[in-house]
Amino acid sequence: MTEPAELWRAAPTELRPDEDPYARFLEEVAKVSGTSARCTSAELVEEILGQISYPPTQQIALTADLGDARPVIGRALIDAGHDVYDYERIADDRETVRHLDVTVTGCLAAVAATGSIVTGGSAGRGGALVAPTHICVVEARRVVAGLADLMRLAPRLGAGSMIALQSGPSRTADIEKTLIIGVHGPKRVHVVLLDGVVTTP
Amino acid sequence: MTHDPLTETTFAERAREQLAKPFLRTAVPRATDHAANDLRARFADHDYEGLRARGADIRSATIADLQTHLDRLVAAFAANGVQVHMAADAAQARAHIRRICRDAGARRVVKVKSMATEEIELNPALIADGLTVTETDLGEYVVQLDNDRPSHIIAPIIHKTREEVRQSLSRVAGRELPDDASELTGFARETLRDAFMDADVGISGANFGVAESGTVVLVTNEGNGRMSTSMPRVHISLMGIERVLPRLDDLAVMLPLLTGAGTGQLITTYVTMISGPRGTNEPDGPEQMHVVLLDNGRRALLGTEYQDVLHCIRCGACQNVCPVYRQVGGHAYGWVYGGPIGAVLTPLFRGQQDGGELPQASSLCGACDDICPVKIPLHDLLLRLRRQRVDEGAAPFKERLVASVWAWAWSSAWRYRIVSGVASRLMQIGWVSRVLARRGPLAGWALGRSVPMPARRPFHRRRSDD
Numbered sequence: 001m002t003e004p005a006e007l008w009r010a011a012p013t014e015l016r017p018d019e020d021p022y023a024r025f026l027e028e029v030a031k032v033s034g035t036s037a038r039c040t041s042a043e044l045v046e047e048i049l050g051q052i053s054y055p056p057t058q059q060i061a062l063t064a065d066l067g068d069a070r071p072v073i074g075r076a077l078i079d080a081g082h083d084v085y086d087y088e089r090i091a092d093d094r095e096t097v098r099h100l101d102v103t104v105t106g107c108l109a110a111v112a113a114t115g116s117i118v119t120g121g122s123a124g125r126g127g128a129l130v131a132p133t134h135i136c137v138v139e140a141r142r143v144v145a146g147l148a149d150l151m152r153l154a155p156r157l158g159a160g161s162m163i164a165l166q167s168g169p170s171r172t173a174d175i176e177k178t179l180i181i182g183v184h185g186p187k188r189v190h191v192v193l194l195d196g197v198v199t200t201p
Numbered sequence: 202m203t204h205d206p207l208t209e210t211t212f213a214e215r216a217r218e219q220l221a222k223p224f225l226r227t228a229v230p231r232a233t234d235h236a237a238n239d240l241r242a243r244f245a246d247h248d249y250e251g252l253r254a255r256g257a258d259i260r261s262a263t264i265a266d267l268q269t270h271l272d273r274l275v276a277a278f279a280a281n282g283v284q285v286h287m288a289a290d291a292a293q294a295r296a297h298i299r300r301i302c303r304d305a306g307a308r309r310v311v312k313v314k315s316m317a318t319e320e321i322e323l324n325p326a327l328i329a330d331g332l333t334v335t336e337t338d339l340g341e342y343v344v345q346l347d348n349d350r351p352s353h354i355i356a357p358i359i360h361k362t363r364e365e366v367r368q369s370l371s372r373v374a375g376r377e378l379p380d381d382a383s384e385l386t387g388f389a390r391e392t393l394r395d396a397f398m399d400a401d402v403g404i405s406g407a408n409f410g411v412a413e414s415g416t417v418v419l420v421t422n423e424g425n426g427r428m429s430t431s432m433p434r435v436h437i438s439l440m441g442i443e444r445v446l447p448r449l450d451d452l453a454v455m456l457p458l459l460t461g462a463g464t465g466q467l468i469t470t471y472v473t474m475i476s477g478p479r480g481t482n483e484p485d486g487p488e489q490m491h492v493v494l495l496d497n498g499r500r501a502l503l504g505t506e507y508q509d510v511l512h513c514i515r516c517g518a519c520q521n522v523c524p525v526y527r528q529v530g531g532h533a534y535g536w537v538y539g540g541p542i543g544a545v546l547t548p549l550f551r552g553q554q555d556g557g558e559l560p561q562a563s564s565l566c567g568a569c570d571d572i573c574p575v576k577i578p579l580h581d582l583l584l585r586l587r588r589q590r591v592d593e594g595a596a597p598f599k600e601r602l603v604a605s606v607w608a609w610a611w612s613s614a615w616r617y618r619i620v621s622g623v624a625s626r627l628m629q630i631g632w633v634s635r636v637l638a639r640r641g642p643l644a645g646w647a648l649g650r651s652v653p654m655p656a657r658r659p660f661h662r663r664r665s666d667d
């Protein structure tokens with residue numbers, strides 16, 4: 001058996017030692033049909049607003065893993081004319097969940113080599129899943145190199161009952177192998193890579 | 202399922218039926234070559250062989266000590282609040298799942314594509330209990346609408362045209378849906394969304410179960426795996442006992458092998474690791490999580506010459522490269538698993554009497570061995586099954602007769618010379634070869650080919666003449 005340190009030579013799901021994790025992360029997000037932006041904490045609210053068109057009024061849920069930034073983002077979205085909910089307050093209300101247009105979440109980690117964002121049951125299983133558009137805020141410090149690092153960290157992520165890796169929007173190729181983006185999960189996944197941590201600007 | 206093609210028809214009959222469908226023979230190679238190319242591209246700068254070697258090591262070490270890892274898995278599940286149920290066979294597994302549904306007062310069930318649930322023929326049992334069961338993987342949904350069977354481990358409707366899918370979904374819609382894969386998918390999304398929201402129970406398989414952490418791992422692309430394990434108030438996972446992995450670390454090796462070999466993706470859109478029901482402070486998720494551990498013939502393979510088949514991670518790659526599967530498709534194999542892995546599993550799980558002819562449906566080209574991400578020696582296993590069938594006297598009389606004459610004629614140099622000399626002379630006579638091709642033992646083989654002429658002077662003669 002080869003030494004575990006050499007896994008990157010064998011698995012494309014690891015980072016080469018000389019690779020820039022942020023550049024690779026955004027590259028992989030694009031490869032799995034996701035979109036992305038990179039910004040500072042001060043630009044975060046503006047970036048999210050820019051991703052959600054108005055009119056019409058959109059139904060938007062925000063998850064608790066956005067931390068301190070949640071009330072600020074929420075206020076800005078309400079001011080822009082949208083209906084905004086805290087995800088944990090509506091999670092059991094199927095009608096509201098069913099009609100969500102956008103969810104905005106944070107994440108516990110992101111995997112550079114695969115372009116994956118990692119959310120946890122602690123902030124809700126459905127938050128990143130139920131709306132056609134998902135916007136995910138990724139603090140730079142949460143980006144890990146590859147799957148091996150993620151698995152090492154997994155028990156300490158505070159993920160609760162579920163660790164969910166998502167790489168781009170949902171897809172199927174069941175009908176004559178035609179690739180269709182947007183099945184049961186989101187049709188659009190936008191990743192905001194935040195230089196710095198989520199703070200109140 | 203009341204209808205059992207494996208016992209009701211022969212491989213030849215099923216294959217003939219499938220060969221009559223021209224779409225199948227173009228669709229399967231087209232789709233599967235795509236996966237193989239993506240795999241090559243993904244691993245171009247990487248040591249795929251090195252990764253396979255690690256994967257093979259992990260799987261064989263785990264299976265060699267299966268009971269220890271299972272004990273750990275069960276303990277870790279219990280510590281996470283997961284209720285574990287042991288099922289020795291399909292009937293017990295069905296009974297567990299039916300009881301869980303009954304106790305939960307369930308009426309509606311959503312399912313995530315799972316070969317294990319196909320194996321235990323779960324749906325008819327649940328429907329008989331009065332439950333509404335909805336398959337939520339797009340392909341499986343269409344399979345269910347058509348009362349069909351999946352024909353590929355990971356691409357269940359690889360055998361269907363877009364037009365066939367359109368017709369099935371149009372029946373549900375009550376109107377003619379447009380001939381457009383995107384619109385058809387959109388319709389299925391909307392219809393199935395209600396099913397997710399209203400379901401009481403979500404049933405999934407398990408791609409892996411991690412012993413260290415008590416985690417069920419689901420690998421999907423559509424998001425239905427996530428929906429089915431997030432929305433309903435009960436989650437049941439049916440897991441083959443061989444799917445255990447000792448450590449979370451092992452996933453860093455097994456996930457890229459599974460998705461690489463399976464679909465050529467670096468990673469599937471969703472990899473969902475579930476370690477229990479909704480926690481006390483969590484906003485959503487099922488109140489109960491059950492894992493049903495399915496034996497159904499697996500444990501009996503431990504310590505036999507077939508133990509290696511338990512390393513399988515059901516990636517489907519061996520189907521993709523199999524020249525027989527690529528022509529006849531999955532249905533010809535008559536049971537749940539098709540292709541080389543099906544030709545091995547079916548006689549092992551269903552017995553030589555019913556599945557014994559499947560290992561014959563192989564040219565032993567070894568393409569499956571070369572692609573298998575965990576290096577299962579499929580073609581050795583096929584050969585062992587063939588031998589076992591003969592040893593058990595399960596092979597038909599004609600086959601045994603031909604084999605013994607063949608063995609007799611070829612096991613001494615002079616008998617070989619005489620027999621091949623006579624055969625070659627006879628075949629030069631036009632009418633003899635024509636009759637042979639039409640009615641003789643070569644008739645079936647010659648249906649789609651012309652019978653090659655033996656050389657006038659056999660090779661061994663030419664060499665000694667030179």
Ligand code: SF4
Pocket residue numbers: 462512513514515516517518519520542572573574575576577579
């Ligand atoms: S036998 Fe190997 S190639 Fe075939 S499905 Fe199993 S793991 Fe994949």
